[in-house]
Amino acid sequence: MTCQHARDHFPELLDPRTAATAHREVRSHLASCPACQHEFAAISRTAHVLDALPVSPPSPRLRQNFYALLDAEKAGSSSIPFAAAKPSRRFGFIRWIVAPVAAVALALLSFVAGTRYTPAPAPIAPDRAIAAEADATTAHRKIAELERKLDTMGQLVGYSILQQQQRPTHDRLRGVLRSASSASENPDDQVINELISALAFDPSINVRLRAIEALFPHADQDVVRAGVLASLSREQNPLVQVSMIDFLTEAGDTEARPALEKISLSESTDRSVRDAARRALAQF
Amino acid sequence: MLAVRAGELDALGELFERHHGPLFGFLLKLTGNRPAAEDIVQTVFQRMLKYRHTYRDEGSFTAWMYHLARRSSSDHFRKANAAPHSTDPANLHGHPDDAPHAALHATARDDQEQLYAALAQLDHHDREVLLLSRFQELSFAEISTILECSVGAAKVRAHRALRTLKEIYLKSC
Numbered sequence: 001m002t003c004q005h006a007r008d009h010f011p012e013l014l015d016p017r018t019a020a021t022a023h024r025e026v027r028s029h030l031a032s033c034p035a036c037q038h039e040f041a042a043i044s045r046t047a048h049v050l051d052a053l054p055v056s057p058p059s060p061r062l063r064q065n066f067y068a069l070l071d072a073e074k075a076g077s078s079s080i081p082f083a084a085a086k087p088s089r090r091f092g093f094i095r096w097i098v099a100p101v102a103a104v105a106l107a108l109l110s111f112v113a114g115t116r117y118t119p120a121p122a123p124i125a126p127d128r129a130i131a132a133e134a135d136a137t138t139a140h141r142k143i144a145e146l147e148r149k150l151d152t153m154g155q156l157v158g159y160s161i162l163q164q165q166q167r168p169t170h171d172r173l174r175g176v177l178r179s180a181s182s183a184s185e186n187p188d189d190q191v192i193n194e195l196i197s198a199l200a201f202d203p204s205i206n207v208r209l210r211a212i213e214a215l216f217p218h219a220d221q222d223v224v225r226a227g228v229l230a231s232l233s234r235e236q237n238p239l240v241q242v243s244m245i246d247f248l249t250e251a252g253d254t255e256a257r258p259a260l261e262k263i264s265l266s267e268s269t270d271r272s273v274r275d276a277a278r279r280a281l282a283q284f
Numbered sequence: 285m286l287a288v289r290a291g292e293l294d295a296l297g298e299l300f301e302r303h304h305g306p307l308f309g310f311l312l313k314l315t316g317n318r319p320a321a322e323d324i325v326q327t328v329f330q331r332m333l334k335y336r337h338t339y340r341d342e343g344s345f346t347a348w349m350y351h352l353a354r355r356s357s358s359d360h361f362r363k364a365n366a367a368p369h370s371t372d373p374a375n376l377h378g379h380p381d382d383a384p385h386a387a388l389h390a391t392a393r394d395d396q397e398q399l400y401a402a403l404a405q406l407d408h409h410d411r412e413v414l415l416l417s418r419f420q421e422l423s424f425a426e427i428s429t430i431l432e433c434s435v436g437a438a439k440v441r442a443h444r445a446l447r448t449l450k451e452i453y454l455k456s457c
Contacts, residue, residue, distance in 0.1 A: 011443040015417075046450040049399050050418055055309035062308070062322045066300050066329055073333050074293050209334075239334075272326070 001029045003036050010040055014047050065272045072238045072270070076205030111143075172198070173207050180214030192218060196227035205237050212243045219251035229256050232263075238270035245273070249280040257284055285345045289336045296336075300329055303349060311353060313415050316404050320360060327356040347426040350416065354430060402453040410445035417442040 006029040013026065030036050179194045192215075199211040218224045225248065232244045241263075248256040263269050264277040287295035304325055311321035331352050332339075339348065403411055416427045417438075428438040 008443070011417075011439060011446065014446075042454055043446060043450050046399075046453050047418065047446060049395050049453070050403075050414075050446075050449070053313065053396055053399060055312055057305060058308045058318075058322050058325065062304065062325060063300075065326055066304070067297070069326075069330055069333065070293060070296060239330075242330075275323075 001025045003029075003033060006030060006033070006036050007039060010043055013040070014044060061271070065275075068238065068270055069272060076237055076239065172202060172204065173210060176202075176207055176210045176214065180210065189223075192221065192224060196224065196231070199228065200231040200234070205240055208235075208237070208240050209243060212240065212247055216247060216250070219247060225251050225253045225255070229253065229259060232256075232259060238273045241270070241273045242276045245276045245280050249283050252284070254284055257281065260284075285332070285336070285339050285348070286341060288332070289339050293333070296329065296332060299332075299345070303346070304329070307349065307353060310350070310415055311357065313400075313403060314357065314408075314411055315361075316400065324353065324356045324360050327360065328352045331356065343429055344422075344426060347422060347429055350422065351430045354412070398456050399449075399453055402449055402456060405452050406445060406449055410441065410448060413438060413441045414445040414449065 006026050009023055009026040012023075013030075030040060176195065176198050179191050179198075195211045195214050199208050199215065202208050202211070212228065215224050215228065228244050228247050228251075232241065232248070235241050235244060245256075245260065245263075248260070260277040260280050264274050264281060266274065269277075285295075285299065288299070307328065308321055308325050311324050312318060315321050315324070328349065332349070406414070413427065413431060416422055416430065417424070422430070424435050424438050424442075427442070428435045431438055431441075433441075
């Protein structure tokens with residue numbers, strides 16, 4: 001056996017798992033070759049010091065961050081069965097019906113109150129009274145028309161939101177994945193809008209995470225970056241927040257700087273999100 | 285991990301408690317940077333959560349974890365390279381030695397410090413294969429899966445890395 005051949009087998013001799021079964025020829029060569037003994041002693045000493053290198057434990061921050069992440073994920077996962085459960089769905093149904101109807105009703109009420117309680121007009125000359133009456137009739141007609149339009153619009157908005165939210169989570173997730181696939185083939189405005197809407201409004205964390213992933217290839221579009229930035233301010237889940245911050249960082253969107261500074265200083269924000277915001281600011 | 289994949293997320297807490305220490309040790313030696321090592325450990329467990337549905341019961345969990353760690357580490361340094369003040373430990377040998385004067389340095393000699401310095405001078409891939417082979421109780425079959433190479437290539441690279449480390453280390457003693 002040559003020295004080179006013997007040295008090729010040194011790792012087996014140094015590894016406690018394979019030392020016992022290492023070639024007998026290597027051992028006998030080592031016993032009779034001072035040069036290889038010297039080499040083996042040097043490598044063995046290096047390996048010994050390497051194995052004995054101490055490592056101090058990580059800071060407690062690591063454990064805290066991990067369990068915060070786990071809690072957030074558990075909360076996010078549990079939102080899916082909640083969404084599928086009957087009572088919650090009924091609550092969601094009522095919420096999504098009541099909210100737009102209440103908004104439309106409030107707008108109508110404000111409008112009617114505004115028209116009824118305007119100050120009484122000052123006395124006017126008789127020749128101008130006829131013209132004023134004609135103007136008032138036209139105005140009333142326009143108001144009635146506007147009220148009708150507003151009412152129809154309110155119904156449409158409510159119906160659309162209802163349709164969207166009534167779908168189960170897995171169905172909405174499939175919709176986002178379909179949008180993502182068509183966005184990669186044909187990134188038109190409607191598909192991008194659907195993905196941004198899912199990111200901003202979908203109650204499921206999984207759907208929002210898929211939406212942000214699907215938007216990554218379109219980060220060069222202003223509308224996409226603006227949509228993600230706007231959604232970041234209302235997002236509550238740390239996982240989605242961190243993904244959004246990563247997105248804005250990758251996109252190099254310097255307009256996100258004020259929002260990131262605010263997040264990095266907010267004590268009420270999850271620590272991992274604050275850290276992500278600080279890292280993003282450092283990269284900018 | 286199969287339990288985590290099935291939805292028992294608390295099981296990941298047990299995996300974290302069991303593995304985060306050795307994983308942190310590996311990453312600290314690999315990067316020479318404590319905050320970076322902690323960030324990467326955090327990212328690894330975050331990715332385990334995120335991609336738990338993709339976990340397949342093929343090979344060991346430890347091998348899968350180090351595979352994720354390797355990816356997360358390269359992502360971390362790819363991102364950090366765009367930021368100011370970032371330094372890849374693999375490039376340290378290209379910079380002037382900031383150590384104190386040789387006479388002072390000689391008095392403060394310490395085997396472990398010397399070895400940390402020698403490790404930092406190794407090529408990143410050599411350091412990686414060496415640390416995987418010496419510390420993580422992984423077989424060469426698992427290491428070859430993590431590094432995406434053959435078992436023979438993993439063995440040769442580990443041996444070559446140890447030999448290079450020995451030369452750098454003994455030269456500095």
